[in-house]
Structure formats: C-alpha cells, structure tokens
Amino acid sequence: MDFFANIETGLQVAVSPEALLFCFIGVTVGTFVGVLPGIGAIAAISMSLPLTFYLDPTIGLIMLAGIFYGAQYGSSTAAILMNIPGTATAAVSCLDGYPMAKQGRAGVALLTTTITSFIGGSFAILLLMAFAPLLASFALEFGSVEYFAIMTLGLIAASSIGIGSPLKGFAMVLLGLTLGLAGTDVTSGVQRFTLGFFRLHDGISLVALAMGIFGIAEILASIKQQQQVSALKGVSFRSMIPTRDDVRRCMWPTLRGTMIGSAVGILPGSGPSIATFMSYAVEKRMAKEPERFGHGAIEGLASPEASNNAAVQAAFIPTLSLGIPGDAVMAILLGAMLMHGIAPGPQFIGNNPDMFWGLIISFWIGNLMLLVLNIPLIGIWVKMLAIPYRILYPSMLFFICVGVFSVNNSMFDVYVAIIFGIIGYFMIVLKYPAAPLLLGFILGPLIETHFSRAMLIGRGDYMVFVESPIGALFLGIAALLVIMSLFRAVVPRRREHRA
Amino acid sequence: MARVNVIEIGGALALAALGAFFVWKGLDYPLGSLRRLGPGALPVAMGVAMIGCGGVLMLVNATVDDEDPPAISMRVVASVTAALLAWTLLVPLFGFVVGTIVMVLISRLAHGPVKLLEPLTLAIVLSMAGYLIFVYGLRIPLRPIIW
Numbered sequence: 001m002d003f004f005a006n007i008e009t010g011l012q013v014a015v016s017p018e019a020l021l022f023c024f025i026g027v028t029v030g031t032f033v034g035v036l037p038g039i040g041a042i043a044a045i046s047m048s049l050p051l052t053f054y055l056d057p058t059i060g061l062i063m064l065a066g067i068f069y070g071a072q073y074g075s076s077t078a079a080i081l082m083n084i085p086g087t088a089t090a091a092v093s094c095l096d097g098y099p100m101a102k103q104g105r106a107g108v109a110l111l112t113t114t115i116t117s118f119i120g121g122s123f124a125i126l127l128l129m130a131f132a133p134l135l136a137s138f139a140l141e142f143g144s145v146e147y148f149a150i151m152t153l154g155l156i157a158a159s160s161i162g163i164g165s166p167l168k169g170f171a172m173v174l175l176g177l178t179l180g181l182a183g184t185d186v187t188s189g190v191q192r193f194t195l196g197f198f199r200l201h202d203g204i205s206l207v208a209l210a211m212g213i214f215g216i217a218e219i220l221a222s223i224k225q226q227q228q229v230s231a232l233k234g235v236s237f238r239s240m241i242p243t244r245d246d247v248r249r250c251m252w253p254t255l256r257g258t259m260i261g262s263a264v265g266i267l268p269g270s271g272p273s274i275a276t277f278m279s280y281a282v283e284k285r286m287a288k289e290p291e292r293f294g295h296g297a298i299e300g301l302a303s304p305e306a307s308n309n310a311a312v313q314a315a316f317i318p319t320l321s322l323g324i325p326g327d328a329v330m331a332i333l334l335g336a337m338l339m340h341g342i343a344p345g346p347q348f349i350g351n352n353p354d355m356f357w358g359l360i361i362s363f364w365i366g367n368l369m370l371l372v373l374n375i376p377l378i379g380i381w382v383k384m385l386a387i388p389y390r391i392l393y394p395s396m397l398f399f400i401c402v403g404v405f406s407v408n409n410s411m412f413d414v415y416v417a418i419i420f421g422i423i424g425y426f427m428i429v430l431k432y433p434a435a436p437l438l439l440g441f442i443l444g445p446l447i448e449t450h451f452s453r454a455m456l457i458g459r460g461d462y463m464v465f466v467e468s469p470i471g472a473l474f475l476g477i478a479a480l481l482v483i484m485s486l487f488r489a490v491v492p493r494r495r496e497h498r499a
Numbered sequence: 500m501a502r503v504n505v506i507e508i509g510g511a512l513a514l515a516a517l518g519a520f521f522v523w524k525g526l527d528y529p530l531g532s533l534r535r536l537g538p539g540a541l542p543v544a545m546g547v548a549m550i551g552c553g554g555v556l557m558l559v560n561a562t563v564d565d566e567d568p569p570a571i572s573m574r575v576v577a578s579v580t581a582a583l584l585a586w587t588l589l590v591p592l593f594g595f596v597v598g599t600i601v602m603v604l605i606s607r608l609a610h611g612p613v614k615l616l617e618p619l620t621l622a623i624v625l626s627m628a629g630y631l632i633f634v635y636g637l638r639i640p641l642r643p644i645i646w
C-alpha cells in the first residue's frame with residue numbers, strides 16, 4: 001500500500017547516520033535548553049538556524065524539530081524539580097509536579113512525564129501521517145479567498161485563545177503584520193517603512209526579530225529574577241517506579257490530554273501553550289476530588305504533558321500541509337524552510353516526499369531517543385541547573401550576537417535584534433504577548449497578497465469571502481472566537497479565582 | 500482602592516503612537532481602491548486599527564486595584580543594551596575577542612558588582628568557542644583580533 005512505501009522512504013532518510021546524528025544533537029540541545037530557565041525553544045531554534053544553512057535542508061529541519069520537542073521534555077524536568085518552567089508550557093507542570101517532588105515523588109513525576117509525553121507525541125505523529133497528506137490534497141483546491149480566511153483564523157486564534165488579554169494579543173498581531181510588510185513590496189516594487197536604510201530593502205530579518213524578542217528580551221526579564229538554586233539530592237532509579245494506583249489514575253487523563261493536544265495543535269494559530277493549559281483545566285473539572293490539584297495530583301501532570309507533546313507534533317500538520325504556522329516556533333521553522341528555498345504549502349508533500357516522510361520518521365526516532373535518554377540523564381540535567389545565571393546570560397548574549405550576525409554577515413541585523421530586544425522586554429513587562437507578533441510578521445506579506453488577490457477576483461466586493469463555503473467557514477469560526485473573547489472580557493472571570 | 504495605572508497607559512499610548520506612525524508613513528504610498536489595493540492600503544488600515552486598540556486599552560486598563568506595578572529594571576536594560584552596542588561597535592574595529600570581553604564585562608553590571616577575573620575568563624572561553632564554531636567551522640567573516 002502507498003502508506004508503507006511512504007514509511008519506507010521516510011526510514012531511508014531518517015535512519016541515515018547524518019540524520020540520526022543531528023536528530024540526537026537536536027533533542028539533546030533541546031532538552032538542555034528546556035532545562036535551563038531563560039532560554040526557550042524559540043531562542044534555541046533561532047540560534048541554530050544559521051548552522052542549518054550548511055546542512056542538507058531535511059537534516060536541518062530534523063535537528064530544529066528535535067530541539068523543539070526536546071525542549072518540551074527538558075522544561076518539564078526543570079518545572080518538576082525546581083518549580084522553574086523552562087518554557088511557557090511547563091508552567092502547568094509546576095503546579096502539580098513540584099508538589100510531587102516536595103513529597104519525595106520526583107522520580108515518579110519525571111517518569112510519568114516522560115511516558116505520557118511519549119504517548120501523546122506518538123499519537124499525534126500517527127495523526128500527522130494520516131491527516132497531513134489528506135489535508136494537503138484537499139487544500140490544493142484552495143484559492144486566495146480560502147487562504148486569507150485560514151490565515152485570518154490563525155491570527156485571531158493566536159491572539160484570543162492564548163492566555164492574557166485578547167486585545168493585547170490582537171494589537172500584537174497588527175504590529176507584527178505591519179512589520180512584516182516592511183521592505184520591498186512584491187506587487188508594486190515600492191519600498192515600505194525602510195526609513196532610508198538600504199539594509200531594510202529585503203524586510204526586517206526574521207532571525208534578528210526572533211532573537212531580539214524571544215532571546216534578548218527574555219534575558220533582560222530574567223536577570224533580576226534568577227535566584228541561586230539550592231543543591232538537589234539525586235533522583236534514583238528505584239524512586240521512579242510508580243505505584244499501581246498512579247498508573248490507574250493516569251490512564252484517562254493521558255488519553256484526554258492527547259486528544260485535546262492534537263485537536264488544539266491542528267488549529268492554525270494555536271499550539272502547545274494553549275493545549276497544556278486547557279487540558280489542566282479540563283482535568284481539574286473532571287476530577288472527583290479537584291482539591292487534590294495543585295498539591296501533587298498525578299493526573300494534573302499526566303494530562304498536560306501528554307497534551308503538550310501531542311500539540312507540538314500536531315502543530316506540524318497545518319504548517320507542512322497548508323504552509324500556515326500554528327505557533328511561534330512553527331513560524332520560525334517555516335521561515336527556516338523558506339530560507340532554504342522550500343515553499344511549504346499543499347504542494348510541499350507532493351513535491352518533497354522524502355523531506356516530509358523523513359521528518360515524520362525522525363519525529364518517532366527523536367521521541368524514542370528522548371524516552372531512552374531522559375531516564376538515565378536526569379542526574380546530569382539536575383547538575384546543569386546549578387550553573388549560575390551570571391555565567392549563562394553573557395554566553396547567551398554572545399551566541400545571539402554572533403548568530404544574528406552570521407545570517408547575513410550584517411551588523412545591522414544585530415542592531416535590529418537589540419532594538420527588538422528592548423521592545424520585547426517592555427512587551428513582557430506590560431504583558432503584551434510576543435507569539436502573535438511573530439505569527440503576524442510571518443503571515444503579513446502573505447495575507448496582504450491573498451487579500452488583494454481575493455479582492456481582485458471578487459471585483460472589490462467583500463461578498464467573495466462569503467461565497468466560498470470553506471472561506472465562509474473559517475471566517476465564521478474566527479468571528480466566533482472574537483465574540484467569545486468579547487464575552488470573556490465582559491463577563492467577570494469567576495473561574496480564575498477558584499484555583 | 501483604584502490607582503491610575505501609568506505604565507499600562509504608557510504602553511497603550513506607545514501602541515497608538517506606533518499606529519499613527521504607520522498611518523503617516525503609509526499615506527506616502529498610493530492607497531488604491533478596494534479592487535486593486537495599493538501598497539499603502541494595509542499599513543494605513545493596520546495603523547488605524549492599532550490606534551483603536553491603543554485607545555481601548557487605555558480606557559480599559561486605566562485604573563488598577565492594589566496590584567504591584569510590574570518591575571522594570573532600567574539598570575538591566577541600560578547595561579545589557581550598552582554591552583550589546585559595545586559589541587557591535589568594537590567588533591569591526593578591534594575584532595571579536597576585544598568586543599566580547601567588553602560586552603561580557605558591561606553586561607555583568609546588570610547582575611551586580613563586577614569582579615574582574617570571572618567574566619574575563621568567561622569572555623575568553625566564549626571567544627575561543629565562538630572562533631571554533633563560527634569562524635573556523637562556519638567561515639563567518641569575523642576577525643578575532645584586529646591590530
């Protein structure tokens with residue numbers, strides 16, 4: 001059957017020594033980065049982008065993806081052991097994971113995390129294998145109207161489903177969109193927002209923006225907050241074995257988490273962060289004894305972790321099949337693919353079957369590597385956490401500077417990164433979310449193209465969006481999300497006070 | 500006990516100001532018609548929307564009840580920015596060893612009192628690592644030392 005032929009293609013690519021090596025490097029770097037507070041997956045991926053230019057594009061993507069899901073594993077470790085989430089998604093793992101560690105059950109928590117993450121990720125990979133080609137063939141029928149509708153839905157989802165003020169999220173989308181328009185306009189050849197800078201003729205560098213907003217800004221925000229970590233006792237193998245009760249309690253939550261994660265991950269515009277919080281909330285709702293949550297309830301750890309990894313893998317579906325990123329990290333991976341000259345979209349799977357199936361098989365391999373690696377290496381990660389921040393952050397600043405410079409051999413880009421670092425810092429302080437900005441930035445030129453083309457087709461009539469059933473559907477969902485956000489803002493938030 | 504939330508209002512104002520900037524610059528270009536959008540259309544539209552968002556945010560977040568104001572450390576921002584700017588200026592002039600040393604030293608000001616030995620060692624280690632990975636490995640045109 002075609003399916004098995006595809007798997008074979010994928011295996012050939014993913015099992016090559018080079019692919020295995022870089023997959024391993026990716027997941028290890030990812031775990032390392034996830035464990036360390038202050039650098040997130042995004043900064044790590046942006047920093048590794050220049051390195052991937054020297055690699056075969058498939059291998060480069062394998063490594064970058066490995067960093068992504070590796071970081072999820074790593075950040076849970078830090079969250080459980082130290083109550084310090086390495087990434088936003090791990091914040092939920094702190095809630096019940098850290099209490100478990102305090103109760104002496106750190107080993108069980110870590111093992112649970114590793115296994116449920118693996119289950120969640122595996123299921124989503126299956127979904128990816130089944131769905132993405134289907135979606136891609138379906139999407140070949142899409143025209144500008146449909147693309148505009150999906151992208152709009154993605155941007156609205158990114159701003160409204162996330163945590164925090166939807167209005168601020170939306171404002172950031174707008175800002176990102178406009179920044180994305182800077183540079184030479186493809187249609188008219190006009191220079192927009194270049195302020196006389198020759199270097200801006202090609203637009204603002206994605207790496208400079210990403211490293212500034214996610215790298216430099218995070219460092220600026222973290223310097224004052226880093227406290228010295230107290231020495232931790234090691235975690236022994238025996239302490240990891242869960243009791244039968246634990247296993248029984250985890251089964252349904254893991255399943256629910258996987259489902260929620262996959263569903264949320266598939267939606268363009270929403271990703272792991274949202275999935276994790278949602279599954280925690282759902283788990284707490286469905287629990288027979290909700291008071292246990294926040295005090296070491298293993299369900300509160302299992303479900304979000306499964307959901308997390310499922311969403312990470314599922315987010316690849318819209319990215320690879322439609323070319324629409326579901327998350328800030330996906331946006332950067334998309335940017336990476338564009339830089340390599342690969343155009344993601346419905347034709348991507350058809351034109352590059354090796355890359356697509358190779359990536360997917362490498363996801364399996366990566367997840368397996370993580371499963372095997374994490375258990376013995378936990379001791380090392382723990383020691384890693386003891387590196388004082390005052391040594392870490394100048395190092396990170398150095399790598400950011402050289403990394404940004406190396407993309408275009410341009411010091412100008414480093415200036416851009418510095419400026420966005422300052423802007424990003426104030427965004428963090430004022431609670432304006434950064435991910436919608438990045439998504440808007442990447443989708444900006446695309447949305448403009450599709451909108452103007454749609455208007456051209458529809459002869460300036462807005463009805464053209466309603467006439468297409470798919471376009472109307474997506475725009476309808478987007479409108480629904482907007483209404484829900486307005487509702488949420490007006491109705492007093494009783495739920496948040498219950499925790 | 501409501502208090503005027505200066506920081507939030509400042510943020511919203513900045514947002515609106517950016518929006519105004521986009522409108523101003525966007526009007527430099529032809530707007531076109533709905534049927535054939537010109538290069539100025541979307542920037543102006545986005546700018547107007549941003550001004551609107553800024554306005555609403557200003558109204559909604561104008562007051563705050565008894566919350567701790569967000570901690571802004573200008574010292575951190577200033578020292579890290581100065582450190583990074585020093586790097587960008589010194590590297591083309593003196594090579595990245597000097598640039599990195601200065602950057603590490605200045606950026607440490609953000610964290611607390613600076614002792615000389617530790618950051619110096621770190622800077623030299625970083626320069627060596629950077630040289631190996633980027634200059635030797637990836638052939639980035641960055642010179643370690645320029646006399």
